[in-house]
């Protein structure tokens with residue numbers, strides 16, 4: 001097989017037709033209203049609230065600032081239990097709030113925080129659980145909720161990958177105290193940069209909105225030490241024109257995912273995330289796991305060989321957050337406490353997955369994978 005003549009990246013952002021965006025921009029030019037709770041933001045919030053089926057939503061300039069705001073709004077402090085198998089933003093937001101992340105091992109199948117291992121990490125300093133719906137696959141939300149109630153802890157979900165995920169027709173943003181969504185260009189729905197917080201509590205929503213805007217209540221009252229987390233009008237306008245395209249993008253990705261799965265079902269040593277009953281998937285990522293003993297080559301081998309074919313797969317998530325130089329000294333970072341996380345971080349590979357990837361390109365990628373096995 002010949003290498004691809006152009007690089008095949010892990011993802012390509014969904015782009016709206018330029019004329020639709022410029023039409024929106026014309027409205028903004030006329031209004032001369034560029035930020036601070038403008039009409040584009042207000043109307044986009046309503047639309048996304050409906051799509052995510054959540055009672056309250058606040059849009060942000062990115063997911064990381066949204067997550068920081070969630071942590072502040074719940075007054076988390078001391079220690080918060082989280083997963084090492086995530087993007088740096090998850091534990092780093094805790095650190096920015098002077099909170100020590102406590103890394104808990106993950107489930108060997110779902111790759112999400114293992115609820116059975118949460119409680120042994122709880123002590124007097126613990127104030128919350130920050131769990132991640134990894135690759136859009138939901139955490140065990142009922143069990144996490146029970147643990148939180150039993151121990152008077154708050155729950156924040158990093159749902160950066162979770163756009164439109166539902167459990168039993170309930171939007172994923174309804175679980176825990178607050179959920180954070182990312183609208184980074186690598187995400188299914190995106191706004192260039194952007195994010196959101198969702199919650200059920202009206203009073204908490206008010207606090208989130210205050211914190212998002214420096215804590216300013218009105219011209220003469222500043223009530224909280226807030227930050228600038230506002231999504232501006234230009235970005236909100238982009239969201240308006242992109243949102244209607246998500247369904248078609250998902251359809252295209254579904255075809256690719258079906259093709260990948262068909263091949264992988266016949267590749268010993270390679271597995272993918274199985275659909276979970278009653279969970280609506282979103283086709284955010286396509287992540288495989290490579291068992292080197294059965295497959296005959298390691299994940300790193302495949303990653304490196306793919307490169308020679310101009311295919312840019314991604315070791316996602318590798319390394320674990322607990323291996324970062326500034327976290328590895330933590331007692332909870334001891335690899336002995338995190339056996340599943342360590343094994344999985346060495347097995348995972350995110351394959352190129354986006355609507356513009358043609359079926360023949362996808363077929364070439366997955367045939368190459370098959371040819372590399374025993």
Ligand SMILES: Cc1ncc(COP(=O)(O)O)c(C=O)c1O
Pocket residue numbers: 062063064065086087089090132158160161181182183184194195
């Ligand atoms: C799991 C996870 N959490 C948080 C973030 C940060 O979101 P953002 O890039 O919107 O700040 C990301 C990344 O994009 C992510 O993948």
